[in-house]
Amino acid sequence: MGTRVRQLMERPGTADMSRYRPVVAEAGRLEDEFREVPAAELTAAAGRLRASGRAFGKAELARVCALGREAAHRTLDERPFDVQLLGTLGMLGGNVVEMSTGEGKTLVGALAAVGFALQGRRVHVVSVNDYLARRDAEWMRELYAMLGVSVGWVGEDEDWEHRREAYECDVTYVSVSEVGFDVLRDRLRTDVAEVVLPAPDVVIVDEADSVMIDEAIVPLVLAGSVEHGHGDDEVAKIVDTLVAGRHYEVDGDKRNVYLTDAGIDQVQARLGGVDLYTVEHAELLTRIQLALHAHSLLHRDVDYLVRNDKVELINAARGRVALLQRWPDGLQAAVEAKEGVAVSPTGEVLDSMLVQELIGRYRTVCGMSGTAVAVADQLKEFYRLDTGSIPTNVPGIREDEPDRLYETADQKDDALVDYVREMHESGRPVLLGTLSVAESESIAERLAEAGIEGAVLNAKNDAEEAGIIARAGEFGRVTISTQMAGRGTDIRLGSRDGDGYERVVELGGLCVVGTGRYHTGRLDDQLRGRAGRQGDPGSSVFFTSLEDAVMMHHVPDLRQPAKIDPDGRVHDGRTQRAMDHAQRVAEGAHLAIHRNTWRYHQLTKIQREEVVEHRDRVLREELAAERLRELRPERYEELLETVGEKALAAAARSIVLYHLDRRWSEHLAFLTDVREGIHLRALGRETPIDEFHRIAVTEFAEFFGVVYQSSSETFDRAEITSDGVDLESLGLKRPTSIWTYMVNDNPFGTSGARFLEYLGSKVRDGAIKLGLRN
Numbered sequence: 001m002g003t004r005v006r007q008l009m010e011r012p013g014t015a016d017m018s019r020y021r022p023v024v025a026e027a028g029r030l031e032d033e034f035r036e037v038p039a040a041e042l043t044a045a046a047g048r049l050r051a052s053g054r055a056f057g058k059a060e061l062a063r064v065c066a067l068g069r070e071a072a073h074r075t076l077d078e079r080p081f082d083v084q085l086l087g088t089l090g091m092l093g094g095n096v097v098e099m100s101t102g103e104g105k106t107l108v109g110a111l112a113a114v115g116f117a118l119q120g121r122r123v124h125v126v127s128v129n130d131y132l133a134r135r136d137a138e139w140m141r142e143l144y145a146m147l148g149v150s151v152g153w154v155g156e157d158e159d160w161e162h163r164r165e166a167y168e169c170d171v172t173y174v175s176v177s178e179v180g181f182d183v184l185r186d187r188l189r190t191d192v193a194e195v196v197l198p199a200p201d202v203v204i205v206d207e208a209d210s211v212m213i214d215e216a217i218v219p220l221v222l223a224g225s226v227e228h229g230h231g232d233d234e235v236a237k238i239v240d241t242l243v244a245g246r247h248y249e250v251d252g253d254k255r256n257v258y259l260t261d262a263g264i265d266q267v268q269a270r271l272g273g274v275d276l277y278t279v280e281h282a283e284l285l286t287r288i289q290l291a292l293h294a295h296s297l298l299h300r301d302v303d304y305l306v307r308n309d310k311v312e313l314i315n316a317a318r319g320r321v322a323l324l325q326r327w328p329d330g331l332q333a334a335v336e337a338k339e340g341v342a343v344s345p346t347g348e349v350l351d352s353m354l355v356q357e358l359i360g361r362y363r364t365v366c367g368m369s370g371t372a373v374a375v376a377d378q379l380k381e382f383y384r385l386d387t388g389s390i391p392t393n394v395p396g397i398r399e400d401e402p403d404r405l406y407e408t409a410d411q412k413d414d415a416l417v418d419y420v421r422e423m424h425e426s427g428r429p430v431l432l433g434t435l436s437v438a439e440s441e442s443i444a445e446r447l448a449e450a451g452i453e454g455a456v457l458n459a460k461n462d463a464e465e466a467g468i469i470a471r472a473g474e475f476g477r478v479t480i481s482t483q484m485a486g487r488g489t490d491i492r493l494g495s496r497d498g499d500g501y502e503r504v505v506e507l508g509g510l511c512v513v514g515t516g517r518y519h520t521g522r523l524d525d526q527l528r529g530r531a532g533r534q535g536d537p538g539s540s541v542f543f544t545s546l547e548d549a550v551m552m553h554h555v556p557d558l559r560q561p562a563k564i565d566p567d568g569r570v571h572d573g574r575t576q577r578a579m580d581h582a583q584r585v586a587e588g589a590h591l592a593i594h595r596n597t598w599r600y601h602q603l604t605k606i607q608r609e610e611v612v613e614h615r616d617r618v619l620r621e622e623l624a625a626e627r628l629r630e631l632r633p634e635r636y637e638e639l640l641e642t643v644g645e646k647a648l649a650a651a652a653r654s655i656v657l658y659h660l661d662r663r664w665s666e667h668l669a670f671l672t673d674v675r676e677g678i679h680l681r682a683l684g685r686e687t688p689i690d691e692f693h694r695i696a697v698t699e700f701a702e703f704f705g706v707v708y709q710s711s712s713e714t715f716d717r718a719e720i721t722s723d724g725v726d727l728e729s730l731g732l733k734r735p736t737s738i739w740t741y742m743v744n745d746n747p748f749g750t751s752g753a754r755f756l757e758y759l760g761s762k763v764r765d766g767a768i769k770l771g772l773r774n
């Protein structure tokens with residue numbers, strides 16, 4: 001057995017995709033059968049496969065591949081390569097497939113979607129943004145049409161009717177956030193006819209590692225009933241006076257910040273001598289903690305921008321402004337206070353769900369990405385998925401140079417500018433990948449000083465971005481971008497009409513330059529992968545320095561390198577390897593947070609499922625009327641006579657739904673409070689997670705009891721007529737406006753457990769005086 005094969009087999013979560021080769025070969029033999037037939041006959045053949053009405057065996061799979069290949073050839077003028085069929089079969093087998101950039105994953109995704117649809121399944125192709133969802137659906141439309149498979153797409157601006165129609169198609173393209181928001185909105189419907197989403201069935205996840213691992217613990221949130229938040233200017237001012245190292249300390253991995261004793265003294269003095277560590281000041285302490293987090297861990301132009309008097313978050317994984325995202329309310333307000341901008345409205349969280357939970361709802365999950373094998377073990381752990389690598393169609397000839405490591409960031413930038421100038425002078429297109437918006441701008445400036453004008457791409461809208469990226473392979477172009485993962489646009493050499501291809505090939509193809517390693521090697525690979533597509537020439541090199549963030553944060557005690565050139569270049573194997581080590585530490589930290597958050601989340605998920613299931617029965621069946629009849633027989637009989645059965649059932653349903661939704665929202669708020677450490681009674685005990693579970697379970701035990709108790713009281717008091725029930729006059733209002741957002745980095749949801757542990761240790765030290773509430 002070759003070493004490579006053995007490595008593949010030994011790696012947890014990987015699966016050998018070559019087992020689908022015989023099916024690909026069979027599809028090849030079937031090709032002639034379809035070559036000459038009229039289009040209508042292809043459609044009919046697909047229809048016959050669908051009519052068989054069962055899950056496909058090898059023979060049917062080969063037929064689907066052959067049909068798909070012929071249809072793609074005719075409609076897109078692209079005949080899918082064998083490796084593309086292999087990828088298609090890998091996904092139909094329920095795997096995540098890794099295929100390099102430029103191998104044509106969009107087409108592979110469509111062929112897999114066809115394969116599922118013809119087996120009677122309903123498919124969502126989930127992308128990282130709205131732009132790609134629409135683009136891909138439209139791009140593949142003719143292909144689907146020829147195979148008799150209906151296709152639709154959903155974007156943020158689409159209205160209810162459009163969504164409904166799109167979700168009724170066999171295949172729907174939609175971004176992760178939009179489908180998540182639709183799930184959340186559907187859970188609040190009070191009329192079955194308004195539900196837009198059918199039951200979840202198959203999901204094909206594009207950029208699978210980015211969605212399922214990097215963003216797994218991002219919560220999608222539905223909030224309602226506006227009230228204006230209040231800024232915490234006083235606390236922000238106090239925190240502004242604190243000095244790092246003296247008054248507070250930041251954790252090695254830059255995720256937590258703690259007040260030192262000196263810091264506590266300073267804050268307490270400024271607050272007029274209060275004792276922070278008492279129960280009545282627990283909330284104040286939380287606000288201080290938030291302000292300190294905003295002050296010391298979130299940086300303008302790295303984590304967020306201030307634009308038009310608003311704080312706009314930057315999605316670290318994609319390096320662009322994330323308009324839909326915000327931090328949890330308290331932290332959002334703290335950052336706004338820090339920057340002195342108006343505080344945005346806050347609401348009440350009506351429901352929320354992690355991305356991982358959204359994906360987990362589907363009966364079948366599969367996915368594709370340029371970089372998935374590296375997280376195969378995590379895809380297995382969190383989704384029970386296998387990951388397989390698909391070879392490229394043409395062997396790659398890209399040259400990946402070893403990193404060029406410098407002692408200081410300045411020396412690195414100088415060397416990098418020199419290198420870009422040299423490439424640029426020859427006319428070779430250069431794509432620079434930077435780590436942050438701030439860096440993309442400073443590099444662009446330095447290049448401009450050296451007379452090189454680059455197109456900067458960091459915070460524009462998706463469509464414009466795609467246009468800029470598409471041109472990055474033209475002769476003489478310099479493109480400066482943050483983060484390439486999830487940009488989903490192909491870079492062809494030469495200009496878009498195919499002009500100048502040869503010229504750029506002769507120069508060596510696209511030259512990719514990284515200005516530093518990302519916090520995960522997968523992002524480095526996404527950047528590298530932009531060069532050398534489909535067997536083109538190309539190269540990649542990363543410029544790094546000992547002052548780079550990844551290095552500073554994760555290998556703080558680095559030894560002085562053995563040999564340093566006068567220009568600062570470091571030649572030292574041990575130091576070079578430290579960079580890989582730093583990345584592994586960063587990845588390990590993310591994994592630990594993922595696991596921990598998921599542990600905290602599981603119980604909420606189970607409780608939510610119970611509530612959703614119950615709610616569904618209230619919505620679709622006569623459960624509400626039955627229960628209220630048992631609880632208030634006399635009132636029920638009386639109303640039955642005056643308003644009739646139908647109106648009574650509708651009124652009962654409205655009442656119960658109101659209290660069910662209300663109670664769930666309160667329960668969620670309660671759980672958040674528990675997690676955030678406001679309920680200090682959790683702290684004296686040993687393990688926070690056990691304590692969290694105990695509190696959550698106890699609280700939930702009364703959930704339905706309280707719902708029906710409140711419902712009975714409303715049932716007694718409300719005016720119920722044949723026109724319906726008047727809840728508003730009792731002050732029972734559903735939220736008038738609802739909105740959705742994604743929470744970026746939840747300091748309490750993620751490292752919150754550690755914050756609890758920290759507070760817990762203070763309790764045990766006797767630093768916090770516990771006045772237990774009960």
Ligand code: ADP
Nearest residue numbers: 078079080081100101102103104105106107490
């Ligand atoms: P990926 O997402 O894997 O990077 P894309 O789906 O963006 O790749 O496709 C890259 C390019 O390859 C697109 O321009 C597409 O039209 C082209 N392409 C895909 N499959 C084929 C094929 N079988 N023959 C020719 N061109 C193809």
